Amino acid sequence: MALRYQRLLWALGAFALLLAIGASRLAYDRALKAQFAELNERGSSTLTLAASSLSGLLSRFERLPGLLAEQPPLRALLRYPDDPAHLDAANQHLRENAERSGASVIYVMNSEGVTLASSNYDQPSSFVGGDFSFRPYFQEAMAGGLGRFYALGxxxxxxxYYFGAPVEFGRDRLGVVVIKIDLEQIERAWAYEDLRIIVTDTEGIVFLSYRPDWLFHTFGALTPDNLARTRETRRYAGAQIGQIDHTTGTVPGGHAVLRTTADDGAREEFLALQTHMPRAGWTMQVLLPTGAAYAQALTLVSTGALGLGLLGLAALALWQRRRQLAERLAVQSRAAIELEARVAQRTSELKRTNIALQEEVAERRMAENRLRQTQAELVQAGKLAALGQMSAALSHEFNQPLAAARNYAENAAAFLDRNRGPEARDAIHQILGMIDRMTRISRHLRNFARKPNEQLRPVPLAEAVAGARDVLAWRLDKAGVMLELALGDPPPMVTGGLVRLQQVLVNLISNALDVTEGSNDRRLHLSAAARGEMVEISLRDHGPGVPEALQARIFDPFFSTKEVGKGLGLGLSITYNIVRDFGGSLSVANHPEGGAVFTLVLRAADHPALDAAE
Incomplete structure (x- = not known):
């Protein structure tokens, strides 16, 4: 028993050791990642400040050459270069502006690039007489722009850093005013702040660095084109361009690091952050040593591991003394916790599922209401559009009876004056007949135009057909189309709404009228027959029929086979949705003897309509 217990202790100890090693490694990686994130944030702030200071220095001098180019002493010198008085005045003027602005040197060149006057005219390194026509800043200024260039003098x-601006007199470009800024003062300021900053030019050559041995070196071999451009502009005079011994990599967190060799031969690693300065075409990098981050992460993990180790030893001693009781309590506690967790998890899942179902039901109800509202609006829009198309013909339909009624009224008055009562009464009966006809048409149009109720009820099919026929009577007469009815005896009752059923029949008959315009046989056949609990209503025309390839799309919204401008393609789509709301179906097929057949299937109803106007 003791040996078994001892083996168990050894196994637990080994497992605890492995667990501690794994946990320490994970904790070290996380701590190191946090240290590098903090180091990266600090480096980003440093990089922003350094780039702003360098950009600010350049911006401070950017407009000065253009202002100096307007100064009379410099313009006079370029116009009269052989006049000693103008030369002396220009030298003094340039020196005063250089001292006032803090520029390193300010000088004036003629149109050939030869320096005529300079702020350092009386110093051993005077620029007077120097030919700098090969510099890009001179060439860019003579081309009419602001010249910019960084180089080793x-x-x-x-x-x-050089800024050049042209001196113009009328249309003539007499020369160039150049300001040189000494950037070594920036480098000295960075060294004072113990900042590890390097700046590379457009070719990748280091020209500002906290390490002097990196100056005029690159972090990779220059291409022949880059090397040729550098030599052509004599950017670094006769300096030898070398390469920096380095490697790159990444650390936890995905941060880029640069590994180099220090002056004493030791390997160094830096967290490298860089930013591009587009106006000057430079790239600035801030290098932050990573040694402190590694040390800090190791210290944190070591402290945590030591604390956990002491806590583990204490726990192990306690476990050895009370292992039996602890095992029972642990089993009970784990079971209770697991049960509570499962109950809580299941309860939470049920709540989330219930909430999701409620939201889905609400969304579906809202979508259904929006769909019904949109469908009702489309139906109403379709009816109003049909009424608009019928307005001219209906005006004719009303004007003719009104004119006839006036004539009959005048005749009746004449008959009454002559005491011809029977003839007057006959004229009045004619007037009443015409009034009844106009009243019937207006009632159909009024019912046709207003929005229907949503409730379904028994509807006499014959009444719906009569209303649709009255609405379209003018088109039938105008087109010379015969609508042949075979509704059965008695005509069936269907389940739906009278106005919407009239809309369905009007749309179907209107489409049939459109396709029979060029047909020799201008008959339409409307029939109805009971099929068990359903009523099948068919409308056949003698037109060209519907191509089989289009039959599946004929009820899609905005799909139309008519010419452009003769329909929006909504009539059959609205009709299809109305029939579906009635609980029925609508289909199309071609008749074997020619023409199309639209088949409308509705549920049969056994009771008369409660509200014929719906």
Whole structure:
């Protein structure tokens, strides 16, 4: 028993050791990742400040050459270069502006690139007489723009940034005013702040660095084109371009690091952050040593591991003394916790599922209401559009009876004056007949135009057909189309709404009228027959029929086979949705003897309509 217990202790100890090693490694990785994130944030702030200071220095001098180009002493010198008085005045003017602005050197070149006057005219490294026509800043200024260039001075052998502006007199470009800024003061300021900052030019050559041995070196081999451009502009005079021994990689968190060799031969690793300065075409990098991050992460993990180790030893001693009681309590506790967790999880899942179902039901109800509302609006729009199309013909339908009624009224008055009562009464009966006809048409149009109720009820099919026929009577007469009815005896009752059923029949008959315009046989056949609990209503025309390839799309919204401008393609779509709301179906097929057959199937109803107007 003791040996078994001892083996169990050894197994637990080994497992605890492995667990501690794994946990320590995971904790170290997380701590290191946090340290690098903090280091990256600090480096980003440093990089932003350094880039802003350098950009601010360049911006401070950017407009000065253009202002100096307007100064009379410089313009006079370029116009009269051989006049000693103008030369002396220009030198003094340039020196005063250089001292006032803090520029390293300000000088004036003629149109050939030869320096005529300079703020350092009386110093051993004077620029006077120097030919700098090969510099890009001179060439860009002579082309009419603002010249910019960074280079190592061929005369002073000092690094600087050059701004050049043309001096113009009328349409003539007499020369160029150039300002040189000494960037070494920025480098000295960075060294004072113990900042590890390097700046590379457009070719990738380091020209500002906290390490002097990196100056005029690259982090990779220059291409022949880059090397040729550097030599052509004599950017770094006669300096030898070298390469920096380095490697790159990443650390936890995905941050880029640069590994180099220090002056004493030791390997160094830096977290490298860089930003591009588009106006100057430079790339600035801030290098932050990573040694402190590794040490801090190791210290945190070591402290945590030591604390956990002491806590583990204490727990192990307690477990050895009370293992039996602890095992029973642990089993009970784990079971209770697991049960509570399962209950809580299941309860939470049920709540989430219930909420999701309620939201889905609400969304479906809202979508159904929006669908019904949109469908009702489309039905109403279709009816109003049909009424608009019928307005001219209906005007004719009303004007003719009104004119006839006037004539009959005048005749009746004449008959009454002559005491011809029977003839007057006959004229009045004619007037009443015409009034009844106009009343019937207006009632159908009024019912046809207003929005229907949503409730379904028994509807006499014959009444719906009569209403649709009255609405379209003018088109039938105008087109010379015969609508032949075979509704059965008695005509069936269907389940639906009278106005919407009239809309369905009007749309179907209107489409049939459209396709029979060019047909020799202008008959339409409307028939109805009971099929068990359903009523099948068919409308056949003698037109060209519907191609089989289009039959599946004929009821889609905005799909139309008519010419452009003769329909929106909504009539059959609205009709299809009305029939579906009635609980019926609508289909189309071609008749074997020619023409199309639209088949409308509705549920049969056994009771008369309660509200014929719906």
């Amino acid at each position: 061929t005369t002073s052998n000092r690094r600087g």
